[in-house]
Amino acid sequence: MLVLLVGGGIFFLIFSRFMPYRNFKHGVEILTGKYDDPNAPGDINHFQALSSTMAATIGMGNISGVAIALGVGGPGAIFWMWITAIVGMATKFFTCTLSIMYRGKDTNGKVQGGPMYYITEGLGKKWKPLAMFFSLAGLIGCAPLFQANQLTQIVRDTVIAEHSLLGYNTMILSDSMLTAEGFRLSDIIVGIILVTLVSLVIFGGIKRIGSVASRAVPLMVIIYVFTVVYILIANITEVPRYLALIVSDAFTGNAAAGGALWVVISNGVRRGAFSNEAGIGTEAMAHGAAKTVEPVREGLVGMLEPAIDTILICSMTALALLMTGAWTDNTVDGITMTAVAFETALPTVGVYLLILCVFIFSITTMFTYSYYGSKCLNFLAGADKQHYYNYFYVLTIFLGSITTIDIVVNVIDGMFAMMAIPTMIGTILLAPRVVDASKDYFFRKKRGDFDL
Structure with a gap:
């Protein structure tokens, strides 16, 4: 993870000569809809694409992920x-640009984007095993x-424990093959509720997801940011x-569990990767659905995510x-640590504000x-089989609700x-083509010509 994500991000940063950072302002202009083309191929506009990915990245990684990193x-x-976020901005520029540059088509003939498509379309069919590995x-x-x-x-740990609701003290399936302690009845009930709520949205596809996310993400960011401010x-x-x-502690490891500097670095990189997902490939899948014929524009929009999310x-x-x-x-540990912080700083109301934020963060990420x-x-x-994933997906929501955090992480x-x-690997091999496309794009931008 350290070599791939940080090392790869530094390579992209230097190879592009800091080009994404130098055009940060233009990325914001694209996000405002100034260059939107409703007739371009794709399913969602630039803002909805960013909102969808931000719904995934601005989530539990920002709240409990940070708590785990500190703990x-x-x-x-x-x-x-x-550091992961700074170099991740360059990584996201490259991956999101490629997600538009080398979009493929599924078995229904619908345009699709993401690492699996730009690996096979950009590098050739002989690289398909690598794309399949990513998908698996x-x-x-x-x-x-x-x-x-x-x-x-x-x-x-807050509402249910305080009021002993939903069978908080009731354990079932104790001493089973799955667990010696059993499962808390309240966790099972909450898991079923979450499955129901998420199912109402995800079976509607990316357009419904993008629509809901574009409304919920700004709200959750405002509530959470104002509370923390x-x-x-x-x-x-x-x-x-x-x-x-x-x-200072980044280079000593004095406060880390075990006092090892490597523990500090590895946890920071892992939690940073989980938070902003730069280089993981998930972000490229959502940006690959954007309505645009200009790959570089989506790269500039995508690079905004680590700055907002992690930094x-x-x-x-x-x-x-x-x-x-x-x-x-x-x-x-985890989210409970953040709840303690909010309760300490804002007695009575703090923990409930956090619950509201966590609910929106978690649901939109799902x-x-x-x-x-x-x-x-x-x-x-x-394409005719993809809808089956949602059934597996809602099952994992339930499993996550009753499983320990150690197993999940x-x-x-x-x-x-x-x-x-x-x-x-795919992004590094295709990086020269992204740089060439960027030079062409900014040449045409300087000329005022975006009709090509």
């Missing part, structure tokens, strides 16, 4: 999340285990000290956890991931690593 790797892990890993990697697990955990303002004098701690949102969460001291509480997984099955088995981290291998 295991200490403050220094946040610094390596930043994506079937599991795109499962919503983490989101369902953490949403269930915060509901259970309040915590930061209340402790504004502490911000410089904790920022300095993040940087902004994750940093704010990290500072809130550090300032409230929640990260030093060894009795809590919407988008279902699209990713169905595209993987589409590539492997054909290990499964998802492993599958993300497997997805990154073909994505980064």
